[in-house]
Amino acid sequence: MLSDIEIAQKAKVKPIAEIAKKLGIPESAMVPYGHTKAKIALDYIDTLKSKPDGKLILVTAISPTPAGEGKTTTTVGLGDALNHIGKKAIVCLREPSLGPVFGMKGGAAGGGYAQVVPMEDINLHFTGDFGAIQLANNLLAAMIDNHINHGNELNFDVRRIAWKRVLDMNDRALRQITVALGGPANGFPREDGFDIVVASEVMAIFCLSTSLKDLKERLGNIVCGYTKDKEQKPILAKDLKTHGAMAALLKDALAPNLVQTLEHSPAFIHGGPFANIAHGCNSVLATQTALKLGDYVVTEAGFGADLGAEKFIDIKCRKAGLKPAAVVLVATIRALKYHGGIEVKELSKGENLEALAKGITNIERHVNNIRNNYGLPCVVAINHRTEDTDAEVKLLQDKLAHHGAKVILARHWAEGGKGAVDVAKEVVRLCEEPNDFKFVYDEQLPLWDKMKAIATKIYGASDITADSKIRAQIKKLQEGGYGHYPICVAKTQYSFSTDAALRGAPSGHVVNIREVRLAAGAEFIVLVCGDIMTMPGLPKVPSACSIDIDDTGKITGLF
Template sequence: MLSDIEIARTAKKRPITEVAAKLGLGPDDILPYGHDKAKITHAAVSRLADAPKGRLILVTSINPTPAGEGKTTTTVGLGDALNRIGKRTVICLREPSLGPNFGMKGGAAGGGYAQVIPMEDLNLHFTGDFHAITSAHNLLSAMIDNHIYWGNELGIDTRRITWRRVMDMNDRALRDMVVSLGGPSNGLPRETGFDISVASEVMAIFCLATSLADLQARIARIVIGYDRNKQPITAADLKADGAMTALLRDAFQPNLVQTIENNPVLVHGGPFANIAHGCNSVSATRTALALGEYTVTEAGFGADLGAEKFLDIKCRLADLAPEAVVIVATIRALKMNGGVEKTDLDREDVAALKRGGVNLARHISNMQKFGLPVVVAINHFVSDTDAEVETVRSLCADLGVEAIRCTHWADGGAGAEDLARAVVALADKGEADLHLLYGDNQPLWEKIQTISRKIYGASHADAPPAVLNQLKRWEEAGHGAMPICMAKTQYSFSADPAMLGAPSGHVIPVREVRLAAGAGFVVAICGDIMTMPGLPRRPTAERIGLTPEGELDGLF
């Protein structure tokens, strides 16, 4: 059996100019990066802003497990399938982070015969967008400490600086530190730390901004900390917004690549869904909607995190609304939710599947709460039995939802044609009626409680007085209408990653809140979740290298 990277290398890539031409884009509309990837120019994006929009399809999944779900693979397979049945479709994905690529995942371009290519470039540096975002973020960090060094005209209280540094790598040693040691010439020592770049507010702004002007305006609103009178200090106060936007100018143009079947894919931005809002850029999504009849996009991790944020944050702020939601599940993952060990997942176990099926059932119910029609994609593994497939179909039928067996990993778009036809049928019915989980004017703490109860099945959320007081201060400062971005483990509806299935009645502990004034939301950090992950005991980086011929090896 060929590995993902071997399959990707056998693909017959088309010149990126031909892929662009499929979408009606000419040579002047793209900036090629070699022969197989390009950026869509600012001028083309601007020209398409007022074009008629196609239909938006959201792909999400059950909670991730070590057994695998295949959300990106299914997104790619569905996009290829829609093109196969004659629907001009554009796929919209996030860019992979180097952190998980060298940590546990080892790549994030889909899998099997449902992949995005060039796979190696996509997973390693790509067109440099993440580096630009990291540089823009850290420029602001440098300007904060430089301002303090040269007299601190703004009166920044060094005890109340909230802006940290970032890098696109998992490195637990950088979570908390003291900077400016070594004497007066190095500045004033203070506590700070690093987050991973995908948790940066600059990344969130990058993905929510609608234009370069909006990008700079949002950057200008970033609150980096407070002065000695507890008044906010912004990036604009430090005169950093112009230079930061300049660093992001080229990166802000969406990236165009292709699937193995040579269908167009826009890959742009990449916030995580467990510690950020987990969606690709608004710019790419709107551009895709203007270029195709259908746009298939994904939201990170399970529907409780990625899909909730896609709807309550991205759709709210960007005036978007999907026509249908695809929830990806594997029988293996559902059996793991039912208590089966990873080593035993290849054995038929209908009883465990029924126990674990409660996880899928809650995700279905949650998406229906938003007024959206749902279809389930059973991402097929060879160990799946007919009895197990029928069990999932029966579970979904009881909830008024169709579950469709998909073989896109092995068969490419042809293996997801049934899913594509079901998605078109749902969109044609026009039954989608998106209503968000909470209103803009609800208090911030009430929004957190609403998500905890309605999506996570918790009895309530809990927080120390300092957190509640901080939320009240932000409301008084005019930030009360912002949506909430929950930072929480992706593995469970609870804040405990070991609590699988569909737990109820638990408590969501909110230990910290952060204001993302430029992005336009408030982050609630729950339980033990870290905004700078660490590498596992045996990171994928140990297996990655080059062959004697200079080709990449070990990345899937």
């Protein structure tokens, strides 16, 4: 059996100009990065505003497991399948972070015969967008310390610097550090730390901005620290006169990236916040551009429908005025059995209807959230594996029948677009039905009540808690004019609770808020819940140990 990278390396990739031509994009609007990838010029995107939008299809998943689900693979396969049945479809994905590429999760280019290419480029640097975001973020960090060193005219309280440096790599040693050691020439020593690039507010701003002007304004509104007087007034990036230079670093990166699938379907891959520590969606600009150029746009939201899909709806759709037409919920029989209590090493031992029945509670809650809390029609796509039995598939179909969600086997991993044709036909049908799309909470609700709505409606929790210090911070943000902002929850992706070990669909748990972060440029409030890190660490045996390159430049071991 060929590996993902071997399949991608054997692909006959078309010149990117041919892919752009299929969408009606003129060569003059392309900024090529070699022969197989290009950025689409922002001034051309401006000319598309009067065109009608296509249908937006969201691909999400059950709570992720070590057994694997295949959300990105399904997104790519569905895009190919829609084109296979004669529709004009475009795929919209996030860019992979180098952290998981060299860590343990892997990349974000799909798998098997449902991939975007050039797979190596996409997973390794791509067009340099993340490098630009990292530099813009760290420029602001450097400017803060430089300002303090040269007299601190803005009166920064060095104990309340609210801006961290970032790196697009898993490096636990950088989570909490001390900077500016070595004497007066190096500045004032203080505690600091690094986040991973995908957790940066600059990444969120990048993905939510609709133009260079919007980008620059949002960057200027970043709260990077507070004054050391009694009022503790926020100090903004524009107070440091840094936002213009940050925008200049991001100017080229802001243009969406165009690539193709193995079957030559167009794919925009742009931006990449994680959904467990950020808002988990590709850029608004890429999605809006695709909607003007295609009749169907297939996009994904990170991790499960409780994290990525909720943020896609309550943050991205709310901010950008987007309205999904249908949702595809991805699962594997194998992953559902894991939610039913079976360990990974036991999953290959054959049919287990009892474990599957227990694990189905996880997918039932996700379906309920999609249909009743998000108000959207839903189809369940089972990412087929050869060990799936007819009895297991029938049990899942029977269990979900009363939820109003059709369950369809999809074989796109092995067969490409033709393996997901049945899913594509159901998606087209669902897109023609009226829906009751809605947000989980009203934006005028107090911040505390917004968090409680997410926890009780989506996570199945009984309540939320926080200590007096956290409650005071939330109250201060509410009274400081930020109460209308949406909530971005940072928590484990593996469970509806904040305990990663609780599988299935735990109920009645209490969600504790342990940290509050203001993202004033992105215009949301991050609430960190449970034991979640915004700078991940590498596993004992990182994927980096398997990645290699030969003397001819051929990369191996990349999935």
